[in-house]
Amino acid sequence: VTPDQIKKRGRVIIGIQGDNPPWGYVSSAGKQEGIDADIGELFGKELGVAVQFMPLEVANRIPALTSGRCDVLFATMAMFPDRAKAVQFSKPYVANQIVLLAPKTVAVKTNADMGKLTIAVARGAAQDTEVTRNAPPGTNILRLDGDAASIQAVVSGQAQAVGGNIFYIRRLDEAKPGVFEQKLTFTSIYNGACTRLGEKEMNAFINDFIDKIKANGELRKITDKWMKAEQPPMPERIEGVSFTAS
Amino acid sequence: MHGVDKWYGDFHALKGVTLEVRRGEKIVLCGPSGSGKSTLIRCINHLETIQKGRIVVDGIALDDSARAVDAVRREVGMVFQSFNLFPHMTVLENCTLAPMRVRGTKKAEAEAIARRYLERVRIGEQAGKYPAQLSGGQQQRVAIARALCMEPKVMLFDEPTSALDPEMVKEVLDTMIGLARDGMTMVCVTHEMGFARQVADRVIFMADGAILEEAAPEAFFRSPQHPRARTFLGEILAHH
């Protein structure tokens, strides 16, 4: 599709996470909320059309886009080279940190310490990639469906540690206050919007949009609202990931 | 029915059978088990297809076309050994189904006809019951009434009394005798020799898929010509 087609249609369909607060989630009131949702709303305004969110799970985000079910993904898509082969990333719009969390009683100082643990991760999420890359070979990695399951696994003791992002600690504290702490920080990652490969006009339009909300402070307002922490500056380039369609 | 051959797979069930039934005639078919009696009468209304020969019913040649089959079945009523009433319908509904669906008779009229025939087989008061609530003899009489409701020109009976307890055989046979008196054309497979004596115009003896003997009942029972017929009669009479 092209931005013009969307404008003519009067509606943009945005793929977004349905169950991953505070990135993107459907609230108990049935409303789509989160960082990605707010940005999505802005994006609709930019296009001048109505926004229709399509709540997705981690596993079906990319298929939903490539099969044409949605026009664009604002779906916590971390910008990895291998993903860049399947979808076209935009410029990054938000940063995230991938970390390892565990109860205070578990001793983890270095990557090598992970070798003797069972570590839960949400299958296919950035923490899956990072834990898999950093842990010594033979580490028992428990790949579960979604964040809730991996958090529950470490809470119930099925796993001794969990790979997650900067928001995990808050949720763990809610489940068992004061028990968990952040052990290792693997990397900073950046999320971008995604369009289908080859759709140059869409990609250009989104990049312009991201530049604009960065410049006029709207993006800052959104991240402040949800993250309550300073955002690092966005990188100009990421190895293996092109921001512009060729 | 002329030179009819019928195979079940490799099995040659009817071997060149030729039989003519005149209007109003009553035929009794008998013969040992497996001789092809049921097969023969099931061919008449095309419940079985034949491989050779010709069957003509009331001027209609029975080829395999749907039209011919329909036309013939409309003129031919059939009563089975195992009644085959529809268990989920009342007696009255059993009787009105075919007239309404096939002839397009209105419901009220179909019910009137049904009640008339149910009266005739002396079971009018059971019209509202379900088959399972009736005795075997009553069920078989309903089956006869159901066939009559289509006002067929010919009635076929396949051992209509052999699934019945002895007390009930008589009530069904009486009904059939009544029908015969009224001039219905009938082909009956039965081993009830009393019935054959009383109403049959001809008795036909079959064995191994062929007609071996054809005779008036008196002659047949007094002095069967074919040795197979003689042994057969001997066995039957020994039982009674």
Add this chain to the structure above:
Amino acid sequence: MHGVDKWYGDFHALKGVTLEVRRGEKIVLCGPSGSGKSTLIRCINHLETIQKGRIVVDGIALDDSARAVDAVRREVGMVFQSFNLFPHMTVLENCTLAPMRVRGTKKAEAEAIARRYLERVRIGEQAGKYPAQLSGGQQQRVAIARALCMEPKVMLFDEPTSALDPEMVKEVLDTMIGLARDGMTMVCVTHEMGFARQVADRVIFMADGAILEEAAPEAFFRSPQHPRARTFLGEILAHH
């Protein structure tokens, strides 16, 4: 068996029945359908529990304790109308199951015993077949052999020939006559009057859950005392 009463729910199936059977005696029980014959012999090996009265078998009082029941069942063999062979076992396995499981007989020995009894009912060559591959008469003889393999002191028969085709009745009756000759204690429910005449020491006539008449077979068949017995005999003889 003394003053036995048995209810099925509200239904009074046995009414104060008293019966003594001496060692080696052969009893034939007869009577109209529903009179309680099956119920009576089923009580003897505790397939039915009784509500009043006492049953003593070979000195063992049959209370409801598992030990008494076990002890009695070991001494009592039973043959049913519907054979009740185990369809998933060969004839031989049918016969060896109980000796092996109940008496702890070794397999080889159990098979030797089984073959002996199968020979005795003249069916030794069928030992490897399954029940469904045998005729009704053969099946019933297997059932007799199976019961004999437990070497019981008493044999109960509940209409052992009534599910059989006429040709097969004789082979089973012959087997039973052979058993009787060898001095087995037997209680038979049967309407085979020839058998009763030939082997019974006493014929017992039941109706409505009570014993109405008890006599030597000759006397019973010649001049039954009770009017019910007379009508009953009349009916039976009319059939034969």
Add this chain to the structure above:
Amino acid sequence: MGWPEFLFLLEGMKWTIALSAIGFIGGGVVGLAVALARTSGRPMLERATAAYVSVFQGTPLLMQLFVVYFGLVLVGLDLAPWEAVALGFTLHASAYLGDIWRGGIEAVPRGQMEAARALSLGYVSRMRDVILPQALRVSLPATIGFLVQLIKGTSLASIVGFTELARAGNMVSNQIFKPLLVFGIVGAMYFALCWPLSLYGSWMERRLAAPTR
């Protein structure tokens, strides 16, 4: 877990019911056709429907939904989630219901068909008036049993983006982080939907097993 979360789950349950209804109705209509084709006496038709049944009974529903929703688009068939789910569940349910009802039709004694033929009833009337009422009666318990399976199976519709009961549970548990509690309640809600049906099914079964004559 508070009131709004519970209402959210109830909302999901509404979808579960709606999805089950779609599957059951679509599967019922197509399943009837499958059952009739499988008993038609035409070898070609029978073999084709037998293959159909074994394919859809032999693969997980999750995969079927996935292929229908994300796969058909690739060959140019762009279905809305609704249509995709309706199609997926219809395919799945028709295979099972078709098989159950075929069994029912085959359980009707041959004589019934012959008697109907002898009365010169046409195919439609034979089936509608004589065979199917008896066949469906016999297969009612199995049909209800399958309906229960279908209700539980709708939990897989989340893959195409429906927020039905199971997904709603997932979302709530992602917000309040008490999965055991949330899934306990979700399980109880499924139970409340399915159990009455199961009870009704076994009651029907007992009634059918009771001697009718």
Add this chain to the structure above:
Amino acid sequence: MNYTLDFGPVVTGLPDLLKGCAGTLVLAVSGMVIALVIGVVGVVLRESPLRPLRWAVIAFVELIRNTPFLVQIYFVFFALPLIGIRLAPTPTAIIALGLNGGAYAIEIIRGGVQSIHKGQVEAGFALGLHKRDVFRFIVLRPALRAVYPSLTGQFVMLTLTTSIASAIAAYELTSVAKLIENESFRSFEVYGTITVLYFLMSWLMMRAFGLVSRRYFSYPVK
């Protein structure tokens, strides 16, 4: 259409997928064995004279049959650690599958036992056999034979149900497929392929059941 199919990742992942198939078969077959045992034992308990036992079996059956497997497997996975039992995902999945299949097996086998003619049981008693032996030697095999088609049908469904075990990271075909998908994002190719693999497995399963039946239930009946 701006998507070209590419089965490359599926082809390179094929050895892993086949290992996943083996994992699925391990889950399915162990689940079936447990289910069969639960089914037989459950039927015995279901008919026991002790009322609480009977009720426990009924409650178990109804609970399992009327809730989704996903909920059950989460419960087994997350609730067992609360009572101190900590099992790896694969054993957990096997237990959950066994419990699930067992509930269905109880109902099916019970139907088979009820279809056995009363005379068979009486003949056993009359020969002096105990209740236990009557069930074991006389009732069980014909009962299983009578319900064999429904039982094996249920077991094939159990094989398909194993795909849900990927939710707790058990090792089976779907979880392998998800891994390959994550690395390649070739969802349609991967899911299309495993759909075929599942079909092959269930077809194989049916054939195997046919063989078992011919070996074990081939005694003639009328």
